[in-house]
Amino acid sequence: MAIADDEPMLRDSFRMLVDSDPECTVVGEAADGAAAVRLARRERPDVILMDVRMPHTDGIEATRLITGDQATAGARILILTMFDLDPYVYSALRAGASGFLLKDIAPADLLTAVRVVAGGHALFAPSVTRRMIARFSAAEATSGTDRLAVLTNRERGILTLVANGLSNTQICDREHISMATVKTHLNRILAKLDLRDRAQLVIAAYENGLVSAGARSEVSRHRRGPL
Numbered sequence: 001m002a003i004a005d006d007e008p009m010l011r012d013s014f015r016m017l018v019d020s021d022p023e024c025t026v027v028g029e030a031a032d033g034a035a036a037v038r039l040a041r042r043e044r045p046d047v048i049l050m051d052v053r054m055p056h057t058d059g060i061e062a063t064r065l066i067t068g069d070q071a072t073a074g075a076r077i078l079i080l081t082m083f084d085l086d087p088y089v090y091s092a093l094r095a096g097a098s099g100f101l102l103k104d105i106a107p108a109d110l111l112t113a114v115r116v117v118a119g120g121h122a123l124f125a126p127s128v129t130r131r132m133i134a135r136f137s138a139a140e141a142t143s144g145t146d147r148l149a150v151l152t153n154r155e156r157g158i159l160t161l162v163a164n165g166l167s168n169t170q171i172c173d174r175e176h177i178s179m180a181t182v183k184t185h186l187n188r189i190l191a192k193l194d195l196r197d198r199a200q201l202v203i204a205a206y207e208n209g210l211v212s213a214g215a216r217s218e219v220s221r222h223r224r225g226p227l
Contacts, residue, residue: 001114002045003029004036004062005080006054010103014049017107024114031055033062040072047076047118050097052088060092067096067196076117080105093203096196099123122198148208150192156210158185162198163205 001024003014011029018024027043030036034057040048048066052059059079066072079092079100093100098117101110116123148156161171168182175182190197193204204210 001025001047001049001118002027002036002039002043003049004031004033004039004054004059005029005049005051006031007051010051014110017110018114021111024111033057033059033065036062037065037072040066040075041069044072045075047078047114049114050077050079050092052079052081052092058088060088060095063092063097064095076120078113078117078123090203093199096200098197098199120197122202146208147193147204148210151189155185155189155192158182159189159201159205160210162186163202163210 001018003011003018003026005011005014008031011031015026015029018026027045028039030039032054036048036050036059037057039045050059050063054062057065063077063079066075066077073096077092077097079097080103081088081100082103099113099122101113101123105113113123148159151159158171158175161174166174168179168186171177171182172179186198186201189195189201193201195201195204
C-alpha cells in the first residue's frame with residue numbers, strides 16, 4: 001500500500017502502524033497528489049491512504065487521475081480527513097475512492113479498514129456517512145431522467161439495501177438468497193450504471209432518490225464496517 005499526506009509526522013505514523021502488520025507493506029509515500037499519482041503508476045499499490053487537502057494537486061484530483069487510468073485503476077483509495085462534513089470527500093468518492101475515515105480513527109480500526117478496502121468493499125465512517133452524502137447529493141443531484149430506470153425492480157431493491165448499509169451476508173439473510181446471487185445482482189447493477197464499486201452505488205442511490213435523507217439506516221445501528 002501507499003500513503004499520501006502532506007504532513008510528514010502523519011505519514012511516519014501511518015507507515016509505522018501499517019508496517020507493524022505482517023500482512024501489509026508500505027511501498028512508498030507522497031507529499032502531494034501529483035506525487036501520489038506517480039507513485040501509483042510506479043508501484044501499483046493495492047491500497048492508497050489519501051489525504052484530501054494537499055498542495056499543488058489535491059487528493060480529489062489525484063483520486064480521479066488514479067482511478068481513471070487503466071494502469072492504476074485497480075488501486076483502492078481510502079480517503080482520510082480531519083473534517084466530518086468536508087464536501088471534498090463527497091467529490092473524492094464520486095471520483096472513485098472506495099471510502100473515507102476520519103484521521104482520529106483508532107490504529108486497530110485503521111488496519112481493519114485497509115484490509116476491508118483491499119478486499120473490494122466500501123467503508124465509511126458511520127458518524128458522518130448519511131448526513132454528508134445526503135447533504136451534498138441533494139445539492140448536486142440531477143433532475144429529469146431517472147438513471148436507475150435501467151435496473152429491474154429486483155436490482156433496485158438490492159441497491160436500496162446496499163445504500164442502507166447492509167453487507168452481502170446481511171442481504172443474503174434478509175432476502176433468503178445465496179451469496180452468489182447477491183454478487184450477480186451487484187455485478188449487473190455496477191455494469192448497467194457504469195460504476196466502479198459499492199461506494200459509488202451508495203452515492204447513485206442517494207442522488208436518484210432511492211434512499212431518502214430521513215430514512216433510518218443500518219449504518220447508523222452498526223459499528224464501522226464494510227458495505
